Amino acid sequence: MNPDEIIVLRGLSKIYEPTPGWMRIFARTHLQETVRALDGVDLTVRAGEICAIVGPNGAGKTTMFRILVGLTTSTGGAGHVLGLDVDRDSEQVRQVVGWMPSEDRSLLMRATAKENLQLHGRLQGMPRTQLAERIPHVLEMVNLGAQTESVVAGLSAGMRARLRLARALLPGPRALILDEPTGAVDPIAAHGLLTLIMDLVKQERLAVLISSHRLEEIEALQSNALLLDRGRVKYSGDLESLRREWERPELEFGLDDPQTANQVAELLHGQGVSVTVDGVNVRCRPSEGVGSVLTKLGPLTPLVRHVRETPMPLRDLIAEVYKRGDST
Numbered sequence: 616m617n618p619d620e621i622i623v624l625r626g627l628s629k630i631y632e633p634t635p636g637w638m639r640i641f642a643r644t645h646l647q648e649t650v651r652a653l654d655g656v657d658l659t660v661r662a663g664e665i666c667a668i669v670g671p672n673g674a675g676k677t678t679m680f681r682i683l684v685g686l687t688t689s690t691g692g693a694g695h696v697l698g699l700d701v702d703r704d705s706e707q708v709r710q711v712v713g714w715m716p717s718e719d720r721s722l723l724m725r726a727t728a729k730e731n732l733q734l735h736g737r738l739q740g741m742p743r744t745q746l747a748e749r750i751p752h753v754l755e756m757v758n759l760g761a762q763t764e765s766v767v768a769g770l771s772a773g774m775r776a777r778l779r780l781a782r783a784l785l786p787g788p789r790a791l792i793l794d795e796p797t798g799a800v801d802p803i804a805a806h807g808l809l810t811l812i813m814d815l816v817k818q819e820r821l822a823v824l825i826s827s828h829r830l831e832e833i834e835a836l837q838s839n840a841l842l843l844d845r846g847r848v849k850y851s852g853d854l855e856s857l858r859r860e861w862e863r864p865e866l867e868f869g870l871d872d873p874q875t876a877n878q879v880a881e882l883l884h885g886q887g888v889s890v891t892v893d894g895v896n897v898r899c900r901p902s903e904g905v906g907s908v909l910t911k912l913g914p915l916t917p918l919v920r921h922v923r924e925t926p927m928p929l930r931d932l933i934a935e936v937y938k939r940g941d942s943t
């Protein structure tokens with residue numbers, strides 16, 4: 616085992632079986648068909664690395680997190696944290712994985728920040744002496760030292776998110792699982808929270824899995840990404856390689872007059888490139904590079920006054936991975 620590889624998933628799968636007929640009488644909701652929530656997922660997260668888990672609703676993100684914190688078991692493949700098997704050694708895994716759930720519902724609103732951490736620590740089986748030492752430390756780590764005795768109901772959404780992070784850090788974990796950490800937080804507080812997470816990852820050499828629907832946040836984290844779709848991996852790797860592989864920059868060709876712009880647009884359209892015309896500018900997102908598009912313009916090429924290339928926003932890039940992946 617490589618000691619730097621903190622989270623290792625190999626072919627991890629989870630199938631939810633249909634609810635048996637006799638159980639449907641008791642179950643409030645029941646499953647009619649088999650659901651493949653995770654289908655052969657491979658992933659390695661090393662110490663000091665952040666991996667963003669991205670996917671539409673139902674992609675399998677929560678199921679992966681639930682397996683890692685021992686709330687459910689896998690039905691195929693294997694998952695290890697620091698060499699511990701997530702199914703067989705779930706008790707020990709919970710000691711080394713900090714879990715930050717997406718909502719505040721798990722916080723006691725009328726208790727203080729310190730009381731919340733005490734209760735959580737006791738439920739996790741942490742000795743009182745260890746808690747007395749860890750609580751001030753983790754509150755300082757998330758810049759909530761001054762709020763130690765504050766009642767949670769009086770804290771801002773950003774502070775509550777940091778308290779949930781402090782709770783995840785309480786046992787001194789080597790891995791963190793952050794489920795939509797900025798979901799309920801305003802953009803400024805979200806930026807502060809993400810900066811804090813990035814600093815912690817560096818200082819403590821934590822391996823972090825994070826889910827977020829806010830793709831611009833993932834870019835700011837400079838993380839790796841695992842794109843999931845119906846339980847299967849669409850892409851796994853760093854964002855730079857994702858760009859190299861999938862980037863289709865927008866090209867803008869500037870012409871002298873609208874008439875020439877329309878001629879260029881028609882020519883490209885005739886060659887299967889979808890274009891928009893905005894006055895003297897023609898824009899398109901071709902699958903080939905600038906050179907081959909210019910060649911396609913033939914006698915109109917010398918009339919092009921400027922070419923501007925704009926990189927795709929991460930949101931569009933990821934949408935492209937899902938779209939193109941579907942057609943293959």
Ligand SMILES: Nc1ncnc2c1ncn2[C@@H]1O[C@H](COP(=O)(O)OP(=O)(O)OP(=O)(O)O)[C@@H](O)[C@H]1O
Binds near residue numbers: 650672678679
């Ligand atoms: N306890 C369960 N029993 C049956 N099916 C489940 C259960 N939990 C999740 N599923 C199904 O497994 C699939 C993956 O769900 P999961 O909640 O892991 O996705 P997700 O990516 O977290 O989605 P979201 O972004 O909506 O939270 C979905 O089809 C879901 O309906």
